[in-house]
Structures are given as C-alpha cells and as structure tokens.
Amino acid sequence: MSVFTTPVGPEAIDQVPHGHTAFRLDWGFLPRDVRALVEDRLGGPVVSAASQDSGFTPGFASVLTTAAGNQGFVKAASKAAQSEIAASYAEEARNLSLLGGGIPTPRLEWVHEDDAWVVLGFEAVAARQPRRPWTVEDLERALDLAEAIAAATESIPDGLDLKPIVEDLPQIVTGWDSVPTEWPHHTEAAALAAGMADLPHADRFAHSDLRDDNILFAVDGRTLACDWNWPALAPAWLDLVVLLVSAHGDGLDVEPLLARRDLTRDVDPEHVDTWLAALCGFMLSSRARPVPSTSPYLxxxxxxxxxxxxxxxxRRRGWG
Structure with missing residues (x-):
C-alpha cells in the first residue's frame, strides 16, 4: 500500500538533512546596490559570508563579517523574483517592531525596503541549533523557550492583527479531506481535527513555526526563537506540543514532559489529541503536493x- 494511504512510522521516512535544508542566495549573487547598502549599514566591506542553510525558504540569510570585524545577520529577498519571501520578511519586521524588545529573539537592528528588495539586519548571535535527534537537555531548553514566548506575549500588542490559526491555515481543519479514506481511523481523526475551531483559550499568541531550525542556543546563555513571520491566535500550548511531536518522532518519551510542563499539565488530553490530529492531517495534505524546486526537502x-x-x-488513543 502507498505511503500516502497507510502510516509507516517516522523511522521509515527519510530525515531531512538538519541544518542543510535551504538552497539560498550567496552574498556574491546579491545585486551590487544591495551589497553596498548592507556594507554601509555594517560599516565596512564584507569579507566573509556564512550562509544559514536551515529552514525551507530560498531567501538570502547569512552572517556577514566586515574587514573591521563587525558582524550582522542579514536576510534579503527580491520583490520580483521572491515575492512571497520578500513579503514574509517585511511581515517579520512589522511583527517584531510591534512585539517590542521583551520577546526572546535576536535583536532586529535595521530594516530597508524599497520597490525592489526587502533587507533586514539582525544582531549576529554566536549560537548553535538544537541537536537532532533531540537530547533531553536540548528539548528541555527548547520547551523553556516555548513557555517564555507564551509569558512574553500574554498581552498581544494592538496592531498585530493576528488571525486564528484555523483561518490562517484552513487545512489545519480540512487536511483530512484530502487523505485517502483507507488511512486507519480516518473518520475519528478527521472529527478530532475539526474540533480545532472550538478549542478553548484559542485567542493567545502562537509563534506557529517553533521548530528546532528556528531555535538558537546562544553561547551567552540566551535561548532565542527566529522567524517571526507567521504568528497566529491559538492555545498558548500549541508551539510546545509541536516541539514534543518532533521529540516523539526522534524516540523520546514525551508524555512525562507533557504532564509536568506549566503550559500543558492542565490541558484536557482530548484537546491535545485534537491538535495532534489537526497537525497530522495538515502535514499529510502538504506532503501530497508537488515538491517546490526552491525547497527540495519541504x-x-x-x-x-x-x-x-x-x-x-x-499511541495516545490506543489505535495500535
């Protein structure tokens, strides 16, 4: 039977090459005027560019070092050639400006937008990403980050204009419609996913993209989240459970963590299952689409x- 009509388990699926999933523009391929703009912002000529090749988008994203030793992390996208990426970078800059300095993220230092390009300049953070497969130590630190984001965003700034995640991503609810009915427990899973629209406390801030490749463990002790392009309204525990999904897939026992973490210990188990079913249906519908040439591992x-x-x-439902 096809992989698309029956579960095979995460161990049977190729892992993406963590840290090497993005095909990005290199510094030398940016237009001369964009390079000049960046060098002016950084205070001198760029002598090295370390592309950050995690993630699944093709926009420019590099740690740049000048001849004087100044550093910055720069993201850039062409409005003509990469319109969706450029728009997401502009949205990230807008979101960060509204959220302010209280959230755990690398500092956004400057923004440039003209008719052709969107360019963002962040502080360059000496850091590593979580190791995969997950270790317990790295996972605990990532879960601390999810709880820190929830605490920092209890009050959502005016003007952020977030939509419920079920409106931003309708396939969170409808994903099972595109999954063959041969999939075991299809009816039950689809019914669970449909309950996303009625989850209580779904008016909180969710990062909505809190994966290992968007987390930095800084050498100065900070734990930071990147890529604030896609926030939405959802239960405050949503991001934390997504992290636990990946840890479960890597073979860790995540139930004890779910039971003792502040964000999830009092959550109705049925609500967690609703989100797991919705996430599964969304990803099943996504994997059936054509592979984009700019993101071969998506x-x-x-x-x-x-x-x-x-x-x-x-496992939680006893479905075998």
Missing part, C-alpha cells in the same frame, strides 16, 4: 512530521 519534512504526529496520536 515534502520530506511534511511527511516525517505527519508520521510523528500520527504515531503519538495513535
């Missing part, structure tokens, strides 16, 4: 997360 990522979410959900 469908592998979706396929693996679908299997990891299903594996945990099936």
């Amino acid at each position: 469908r592998t990522h979706a396929s693996w997360y679908a299997e990891a979410a299903w594996s945990w959900l099936a």
